[in-house]
Amino acid sequence: MSNGQFDPPPVEGAVLLEAPSVQPLASPDPATTDWVPLWNTQGTVTPTTQPSVRVYRSTAQSIASGTATSLIFDTARYDVGPSPHWSAGTNPDRLTCQVAGIYVISAALRFGAASGGANRFVWIDLNGGSSNGGITTGGQTGIAWANTGGPQLSASTVVKLNVGDYVRCVVYQDSGAALNLLNSTGTDMTQSDFSMALLGGMQGPAGTAASYGTQLPASPVDGQEHVLVDSVTNPSYQWRFRYNAQSTSAYKWEFVGGAPKEVIINADEILAATGSWIDAPSQIGPSFIVPRAGDYTTQGWANFYAASGVAAGYMGPAIAAGSPTLPIAWGTGGGNLQGGAVCNGTMTVAAGQEIRQRYYVTGPASTHVVSRLMWVTPKRVS
Numbered sequence: 001m002s003n004g005q006f007d008p009p010p011v012e013g014a015v016l017l018e019a020p021s022v023q024p025l026a027s028p029d030p031a032t033t034d035w036v037p038l039w040n041t042q043g044t045v046t047p048t049t050q051p052s053v054r055v056y057r058s059t060a061q062s063i064a065s066g067t068a069t070s071l072i073f074d075t076a077r078y079d080v081g082p083s084p085h086w087s088a089g090t091n092p093d094r095l096t097c098q099v100a101g102i103y104v105i106s107a108a109l110r111f112g113a114a115s116g117g118a119n120r121f122v123w124i125d126l127n128g129g130s131s132n133g134g135i136t137t138g139g140q141t142g143i144a145w146a147n148t149g150g151p152q153l154s155a156s157t158v159v160k161l162n163v164g165d166y167v168r169c170v171v172y173q174d175s176g177a178a179l180n181l182l183n184s185t186g187t188d189m190t191q192s193d194f195s196m197a198l199l200g201g202m203q204g205p206a207g208t209a210a211s212y213g214t215q216l217p218a219s220p221v222d223g224q225e226h227v228l229v230d231s232v233t234n235p236s237y238q239w240r241f242r243y244n245a246q247s248t249s250a251y252k253w254e255f256v257g258g259a260p261k262e263v264i265i266n267a268d269e270i271l272a273a274t275g276s277w278i279d280a281p282s283q284i285g286p287s288f289i290v291p292r293a294g295d296y297t298t299q300g301w302a303n304f305y306a307a308s309g310v311a312a313g314y315m316g317p318a319i320a321a322g323s324p325t326l327p328i329a330w331g332t333g334g335g336n337l338q339g340g341a342v343c344n345g346t347m348t349v350a351a352g353q354e355i356r357q358r359y360y361v362t363g364p365a366s367t368h369v370v371s372r373l374m375w376v377t378p379k380r381v382s
Helices: none
Strands: 052-056 061-063 075-080 094-096 101-110 119-126 136-141 152-161 166-173 179-181 192-198 211-213 225-229 238-243 253-257 261-265 269-271 287-289 294-305 310-319 329-334 339-349 354-361 367-381
Touching (some): 094 192, 101 119, 101 166, 119 152, 152 166, 238 367, 261 287, 287 367, 294 310, 294 354, 310 367, 354 367
Parallel strands (some): 211 225
Antiparallel strands (some): 052 075, 061 179, 094 166, 101 152, 119 166, 136 152, 225 238, 253 367, 261 367, 294 367, 310 329, 310 354, 329 339
């Protein structure tokens, strides 16, 4: 007998099964967590927070008449996830998916008052794939507008996104002249706001796509990756970093891929035998100003020669006009024969400092240096 009830008699050959034990989840606590997953958190997927982002524009944006224009945002109200969904420095009109799943996406906007035209529209587009309607549309059309009280517009949708997909808020008006889209503020969220959030339920795998831009993310998480460039339109280097939160170094962005920054000077210059470290008189270097503080590996090459006598020269990388502290290369050449010198090593450099290849001549006053090269590769940066 169990729970005051008589158990039925056993049936010959029957197998008695133990009822499964149901245990309430002890973590996360709904009272202290902004969302509660609908699955067993003891598995391999245990997100700590719901991926979501909301951005706004703090100044009015002028919208040309008759032209679909994406809204450029400048401030994040919040941006939570394994990686940032929005960047102020790179494509500030986009919210980019970092975790695959089903998202709710919303926009709330307001045009300034103006007469003329018949349309004031807003739509949300996916991956820049539509110039007329996108994945959802909101707004007003066929109205005789008065020059009082600007229209309030909104659009929202639910859509499945993959890692790397992005959405934009696009507006259109045909008043016949440029018209301001009014700004939101820290407390007014109705005039230039754009948001998206992953809906509850089992998530897809965390995104592994690296962000891309001229600045490393400001609030990185462990394992986050970023491709650092000096220009998004014509980069001279592309360095991929992974953030290692467990590193005991102050430089937690670790270099994981990319080609060295190469600087070449082919000019033939004469170096004075001064008995000290000097620069070439016309074209200093090669040199490179590092974008981030960190440890950098440098390699250098130069050819020395003299029209008469034997040229003897040293070279090595220094910080600006200082003396080299890394292994120094030595090369000789005489009778117009060139002697090559190679040096390499790792040095710690502050952000904005210049790594410069410098020279020390012990041979004749007419010692030449030619075919100068330097390669710089980050090891880890802050």
